[in-house]
Amino acid sequence: MRVSFYYLFVLLILTGSTMAQEQVHPQSTQYEWPTDPAVKEKLENWRDQKFGMIIHWGLYAVPGMIESWALCSEDWVSRDTNSNYCDFKNWYWGLKKDFNPVQFNPDQWAQAAKDAGMRYLVFTTKHHDGFCMFDTKETDFKITNGPFAGNAKANVAKYVFEAFRKQGLMIGAYYSKPDWHSPYYWWPMYATPDRNNNYDIRKHPWRWNRFKEYTYNQISELMHDYGSMDILWLDGGWVRPLETVTDEVRAWGAAIPAWSQDIDMPKIAEMARKAQPGLLIVDRTVHGPYENYQTPEQRVPDKQLEHPWESCITLGDNWGYVPTDKLKTPSKVIHQLIEVVAKGGSLLLGVGPKPDGTLDAPVVERLAAIGNWLKANGAAIYNTRPIQGYQSGKVYFTQSKNTRSVYALALLDENSPVPATIEWDINVPPKGSKIKLLSTGANVKYVINGEKVKVNIPAAVQKMKGVPALTFEFIVAAD
Known part of the structure; x- marks a missing residue:
């Protein structure tokens, strides 16, 4: 099918609703406090900040559609009934030829966050679709291998982190544990029925070990080559040891394979904290020593909670850029921030830059209005x-x-x-x-x-x- 057809149906079908799964990242009462003194100190510092920005930016910004999930063949994902899935995947992967953010302006993003009164950043270095917003050596499916490759700021993550550091914000790297582009996660030999890896790891341990190596190496790049890092924010909680699958996880309604998608978090954490002492690790929903704070998504918990947590909530209805998105008012965000902080948490507000690399003017205006309130009232929020x-x-x-x-x-x-x-x-x-x-x-x-x-x-x-x-x-x- 023609690209124009896909572009049309993506805008009509996938921007009509957020397509979010409400129970993917619910709040839990299970929590294990860290014991490492450096991590404890960093965690207390993070708990003082209260307000952060999470940025989703990738191939999905080009057509202005939901991030990554259109690739997933689960029954909650809508695609045109006459479409061919293989053609769709090829079209989506092919967006790398069109992603050329020539107006990329991380300083505008950082200034907008600073003006909003935000104190920390989480930037999406790689979402589930596998497209890397940093110059990884592990794959050619990356921003530095395409029309933007010759730009002085082609290694996008490097310049985003630098811009936000200059504004004094804590720095976090979002990284998706699943990778739907990697042949070691979605093996092209088989179909891709759901979000999980599509082969029996017990029968093909070599392939899974290659994926573990790929993941370890990419996280190592982020921890060693991109300056001081405060947070490693790991998404895709279904990639986890099988023994950690509980009734809470089963309640998501997603398929659970019979094998363990264990990527050896102890080894990753040891490497990451050797490079970045005191690093906070947020292995979302995998309760234990590598979930230093919890992350209920698109909701605020009903009650006050004693352990560290943040609500990650979008400014609009979508995580990434969608041209028809309906943005929350500054008042709505301020009310959510107040409720979150009173209940003991932090608010991580999601915004999505446009495909040209800039933030939309209405987004910047709303952030500035939030910041104006915080300038006068921040003493009741921070610290x-x-x-x-x-x-x-x-x-x-x-x-x-x-x-x-x-x-x-x-x-x-x-x-x-x-x-x-x-x-x-x-x-x-x-x-x-x-x-x-x-x-x-x-x-x-x-x-x-x-x-x-x-x-x-x-x-x-x-x-x-x-x-x-x-x-x-x-x-x-x-x-």
Whole structure:
């Protein structure tokens, strides 16, 4: 079939919905705290940051479609009923001839993240489709082997990491453990019925060992050749030792093979931490020593959690660039950030650059608006820890890690005026306390009736438009 036909049906079918699987990365109560002092120190530092950016960028940006998953032959993936799967795969792999991001501008991305108040980055060096956004020696299926090869910044990951380091953000490398382009994962001899490797590893151990070597070598490249790294963020949780498959994993609804897709994480972790001491490893959903924090996807946990975690949530409906995407408002993102932090987590916000290598203007504008709120209210977000009474209606609470300050963050309706009063019925300030409105620095009047606090909002603040949340600070009594 002609490329134009595929391009048309991809836009019509695959951009109509996110096609996300809600239970792929649920929150779990299982967690193992690290014991390595350097990892523990890095983890505490990461828990102070609270807000990060995850960037999905690859071949899928060219047609503006869902990342990688259109290649997967599972019943939740939609393709045209008259299409030929082999033709589709060849068309998708062939997008490497069209991916030429001549306006690639990592400094714009990093500045947008900085302006948004973000404190850490996770960049997709390779998604499930196997296309590498770094100059790996393990495959020719990479950004440095195509029309962009002659560009001074062809080794994309290198320049992304450098740009974000200059802005002072922690640096994380996303890496997909499955690789649907690799003949050692999807052997061309067989069909590809689902996300898993498509041959019995027990019968073909040599082939799987080659895949393990391929994976180890690529992660080694990222850990040794791309500067200081804080996080190794491993996706594709179905690639795991068979003994770690639990009822939680089975609840995903995905096929589970009878063999173990073990890639020897202890060996990978030892190498990676020798190169990057204190490295945080996020082997998503594989609970144990290599899941240093957990990553519920496209959702916020129902309750406060004590162990480290982040909600990874898209700014729009999709992880990568989709031209028809519906972006969340800054107010929506700020509300999610407040809820996440009050429950003890961090928010990793997903954006997708355009195929030319720039961020779309509406994305940049929304990020800047989020940052404007954080400039005035960030003390209630950064360097905080959860407090036992974390919610009273639409008011959430955090507490400073380093001082006796408690913060009350009141979510406001997006299209409604600022109310004359804000109330809550937990975390009552000690007698004689002063309550400060964080955005202005001025003390506000309040009354306490039993366990209920009623704060009077200054008239000038009530006249403000589009205020997503008001933040109040008070000091708790010393122990």
